[in-house]
Every structure is written in structure tokens, then in C-alpha cells.
Amino acid sequence: MIDISKDLVQVTRLALSEETEDVRLFVARLVRKYRTVDPELSKQMDVQLKAKVPRSQTLMRKITSQFEQPVPVDDQSGLSLLKVYRAEDSTEPPLLAPGIQEKMDQLIQERLQKDLLVSMGLQPTKSAVFVGKPGVGKTVTARWLAAQLQVPLYVLDLTAVMSSLLGHSGNNLRAALDFAKRSPCILLLDEIDAIAKSRNDDSDVGELKRLVTVILQEVDEWPSTGLLLAATNHPELIDRALWRRFDLIIEFGLPEISMVKSAVKRFLGADISLFEPWIEILAFIFHGYSFSDIERDIQRFRRAIALGMSSDTQLMEDFIKARVCELDHSSRIKLAVELAKQGSFTQHSIKALTGVSRDTIRKYTSDSSLKLQSSGRKAKS
Ligand SMILES: Nc1ncnc2c1ncn2[C@@H]1O[C@H](COP(=O)(O)OP(=O)(O)O)[C@@H](O)[C@H]1O
Ligand SMILES: [Mg+2]
Incomplete structure (x- = not known):
């Protein structure tokens, strides 16, 4: 009472x-x-x-109990083994190449129409590996997928697991996997190559083999209520037997130029109008970089503008100066021509910036100041 x-x-x-x-x-x-x-x-x-049912969990009605499970911790350090991301409706879709987007859409549809698949004797994809350099969107895509499926995302950083005391890493891994199997969720095994990498250290080979075996079994037996993802930048290091077990391999390349442009626009946010005339040039220079690299530089520009420490033209000039050395001869010409079209710099300063002579610039812009002006306006409209 x-x-x-x-x-x-x-x-x-x-x-x-x-x-x-x-x-x-x-x-x-x-x-x-x-x-x-x-x-x-x-x-x-x-x-x-x-x-x-809270609005954000309409699909999870059946499993309110997932809130009750405490996230497993490392018994030595007491630190949480999994990073938890709750499903949020507001999660912005990542910028994805069309091929990847299609695969993601199918993954989602398979889940939303699981009953249909099952009635035809099929199962939805249970596991996938995301391959790609850092900062190309492996984690944000996993987060977005989780939000679309209205399930939490748990991220297990295998580098952290591996660096925890050996002999304990097996237990930690098992605890994390058991936890994730208990309720619908996405589990992301991040940096799965960490297991292979530590083979070169003076670590216990038997222990590593056991870890791989644990994962092998789990991939096979993973419940179809969940989705098991792994991420790596080093697919060549992954145990072949393990690699074969995954249902789907998705390669996240560095963004194509059109994606770079979309990223520049997105990351500029409210400052887009100020930088509108620079978008082509920014996209050109950022081509070959990851989304997170692009985001970092653009955030820096925006802070400088917000604090009144620089102008857009000054920022661009400094940025081009810093990056021009990475460009080959033909790219420098292209950049010089773009800058001439853009219209903020004189041909003299373009030469100073890019090393491309005025004659060359003229040759490629077919020597019409009218045309340059109209191109410049086009970029602004
Ligand atoms: N495809 C993408 N679309 C939008 N933003 C992205 C994308 N990829 C990376 N980013 C930005 O870069 C940051 C790091 O991306 P992340 O997904 O953690 O990369 P990784 O591939 O290393 O897991 C994100 O927080 C996001 O701001
Ligand atoms: Mg990541």
C-alpha cells in the first residue's frame, strides 16, 4: 500500500x-x-x-519494453558499450548517390512490407556492410535508416571493443549482440576491420578467432526483426568467410560533382544567398573530398562571416590559394575559367591565384566580356 x-x-x-x-x-x-x-x-x-504510443514510435508499438533494457557496459571501465541513437522524425535524409539510394529504398520497403515477403517464402535483408572512406555517410545513413524504420540505432565501435582488455572483448561483443537481438533495432558494427587489424599487434590470436566466430554465428542467426550493419574502410582486411555471410554490400564512394554541389548548398544553410555566386567554384574545388570534409570547411566560412571577420570574396581567395596546389594543370585552367566567368576577380588576380595566363583564360572563355557577365549573372539567378 x-x-x-x-x-x-x-x-x-x-x-x-x-x-x-x-x-x-x-x-x-x-x-x-x-x-x-x-x-x-x-x-x-x-x-x-x-x-x-508516442508519435515517433508508431511502428514500434509492440516493443515499448525496449526502453526498459539498460544498455550493456564494459565491466572493467563501466563505460557503455553501445552508442544509442533514438529514432527521430526530424533526421534529414543523407545525400546519396542514386545507386545507393535505390538499395536503401529497397531495404526500407522490405521491412515495411515484410508480411508480403514472408507470405511468398522470402525474408527481408538481415545484414549489410557499408564500405567507404571516413566521412562519406556510413553512420548518418544508418541513423537515417533507423529513423525510417522507427527503431533505435545502436553503434558498437569495434576499435573500442578491441582496445578494451583482451579476453574481455569477447564478452563485451557478446553482451552487445545479445542486447541488440532482444528488440527491433539496427545494430551497426563500426570499423569491423579493427578485429583483423589487431592481428598484427601482439594480441592473442585465439581470442581474435573467437571474436570472428562469434560474429559469424550472429550474422547467420540474426533475427529478421533487426538489421545488422557493419561498416569498414578496409574491406580487404575482413575475413572472407565473414564477408560472404552478409546479405548486401554497399559501397559509399566519394561524392560525384553533382552531389558535391548539393552538399555545398545544404551545408551553407542560411548563408546560401551570400555564397550563391561561388557554388560552381566551391563544387569544383571540393570534388574529390568527403562530405564531412566539405561540411567542415563550409562551417568555418560561415563562422567567419557570422563574426564579421571576413568577406565571401576574401574567404574564397584564401581557400583557392590553399587548395590550388592540389590541382593539376588542366584543372587549374578549368578553375581559372570558372573564376573568370564568376566575375569577382580580375584576370590579373586570377593569374596570381592559379598561375594560368591571361591569354589562356581568354582562349577558353572565347574573349567576350559580355559572355562573362551573362555567365556571372546566370550563376546568381
Ligand atoms: N551522405 C551524406 N549526406 C549528408 N551529410 C553527410 C553525408 N556523409 C557525411 N555527412 C556529414 O559528415 C558527417 C560524418 O559522416 P559519417 O556518416 O559519420 O561518416 P562515416 O562514413 O565515417 O560514418 C556527418 O555527421 C554529416 O554531417
Ligand atoms: Mg562512421
């Missing part, structure tokens, strides 16, 4: 502070607590809990 009064006060407190998520968590705990002593009360609370 005393217990019930205390719990009632606690529910009231949480409800009045409008901590809806905490109310849900607490009520879920009460449902379990009273299940044996007062089954009727427990049932009624459970009915209420399930009747009012």
Missing part, C-alpha cells in the same frame, strides 16, 4: 513536469513491478501505456 502511494506521488511529479518520456519509462517499470502482486492494476496501466 505504502509502495503504491509512493509510486503515485512519483507519477504525479513526472507528469506535472511534463516529462512524458520519463512518465512512460516509470509506468513501464510499474507494470512489471505490479504484475505479480496486483495483476489487474498492472494490466490496466499496460493498456494505458500502449493506447498512447
Whole structure:
């Protein structure tokens, strides 16, 4: 009785502070607590809990219990083994090459129409590997997928697991996998090549073999309520037997020029109008870089503008100076021509910036100042 009064006060407190998520968590705990002593009360609370599903979890109605599971921790350090990303409706779609986008769309449709697949004797994709350099969107894509499927994303950083005391890494891995299997979610095994890499260290080879075996079994037995993802920048290091087990391999390349342009526009955000005349040039210079590299530089420009420390033209000039040495001769000519079309710099300063002579620039822009002006305006419109 005393217990019930205390719990009632606690529910009231949480409800009045409008901590809806905490109310849900607490009520879920009460449902379990009273299940044996007062089954009727427990049932009624459970009915209420399930009747009012938070908007972001419509697809997860059946598994409110996922909030109750504590995330596993490393027993030596007490640090959490998994990074948790809750599904958020606001997650912005990543910029993806058309081929990758298609595969993602199919992955999502397979989940949303799972019953149809099953009725035809098929199973949705259970596992996939994302291959690609750092900063190309492997993690953001996993987050977005999770948001689309309305499930949480758990990320297990294998570099961290491997650097934890050997002998414990097996237990940690198993704890993380067991946790993720219990409820619908996406589990991302990040930097899966870390296991292979540490083979070169003086680490225990037997232990590493066991780790690979653990993952091998898990890929095979992964429940179709979940999706097991792995990410790597070094596919050649992955155990072949493990590689074969994954249902789908997706290669994230560096962005194509059209994607670079979209990224530049997106990352410019509210400053897009100021930088509009520079977009072609920015896209040209950023070609060959990852999304995160592009984002980092653009954020820096935006901060400089926000603080009034520089102008867009000055920023571009400094940026071109810093990057021009990476360009080959023909790219420098292309850049010089783009700059001439853009119209903010004189041919003299373009020569100073790119080393391309005025004659060459003229040759490629067919020597019409009218044409240059109209191109410049076109970029602005
Ligand atoms: N495809 C993409 N679309 C939009 N932003 C991206 C994309 N890829 C990377 N980014 C930006 O770069 C950051 C790092 O990307 P991330 O997904 O963590 O890369 P990784 O491939 O190393 O996992 C993201 O937080 C995001 O801001
Ligand atoms: Mg990542």
C-alpha cells in the first residue's frame, strides 16, 4: 500500500513536469513491478501505456519494453558499450548517390512490407556492410535508416571493443549482440576491420578467432526483426568467410560533382544567398573530398562571416590559394575559367591565384566580356 502511494506521488511529479518520456519509462517499470502482486492494476496501466504510443514510435508499438533494457557496459571501465541513437522524425535524409539510394529504398520497403515477403517464402535483408572512406555517410545513413524504420540505432565501435582488455572483448561483443537481438533495432558494427587489424599487434590470436566466430554465428542467426550493419574502410582486411555471410554490400564512394554541389548548398544553410555566386567554384574545388570534409570547411566560412571577420570574396581567395596546389594543370585552367566567368576577380588576380595566363583564360572563355557577365549573372539567378 505504502509502495503504491509512493509510486503515485512519483507519477504525479513526472507528469506535472511534463516529462512524458520519463512518465512512460516509470509506468513501464510499474507494470512489471505490479504484475505479480496486483495483476489487474498492472494490466490496466499496460493498456494505458500502449493506447498512447508516442508519435515517433508508431511502428514500434509492440516493443515499448525496449526502453526498459539498460544498455550493456564494459565491466572493467563501466563505460557503455553501445552508442544509442533514438529514432527521430526530424533526421534529414543523407545525400546519396542514386545507386545507393535505390538499395536503401529497397531495404526500407522490405521491412515495411515484410508480411508480403514472408507470405511468398522470402525474408527481408538481415545484414549489410557499408564500405567507404571516413566521412562519406556510413553512420548518418544508418541513423537515417533507423529513423525510417522507427527503431533505435545502436553503434558498437569495434576499435573500442578491441582496445578494451583482451579476453574481455569477447564478452563485451557478446553482451552487445545479445542486447541488440532482444528488440527491433539496427545494430551497426563500426570499423569491423579493427578485429583483423589487431592481428598484427601482439594480441592473442585465439581470442581474435573467437571474436570472428562469434560474429559469424550472429550474422547467420540474426533475427529478421533487426538489421545488422557493419561498416569498414578496409574491406580487404575482413575475413572472407565473414564477408560472404552478409546479405548486401554497399559501397559509399566519394561524392560525384553533382552531389558535391548539393552538399555545398545544404551545408551553407542560411548563408546560401551570400555564397550563391561561388557554388560552381566551391563544387569544383571540393570534388574529390568527403562530405564531412566539405561540411567542415563550409562551417568555418560561415563562422567567419557570422563574426564579421571576413568577406565571401576574401574567404574564397584564401581557400583557392590553399587548395590550388592540389590541382593539376588542366584543372587549374578549368578553375581559372570558372573564376573568370564568376566575375569577382580580375584576370590579373586570377593569374596570381592559379598561375594560368591571361591569354589562356581568354582562349577558353572565347574573349567576350559580355559572355562573362551573362555567365556571372546566370550563376546568381
Ligand atoms: N551522405 C551524406 N549526406 C549528408 N551529410 C553527410 C553525408 N556523409 C557525411 N555527412 C556529414 O559528415 C558527417 C560524418 O559522416 P559519417 O556518416 O559519420 O561518416 P562515416 O562514413 O565515417 O560514418 C556527418 O555527421 C554529416 O554531417
Ligand atoms: Mg562512421
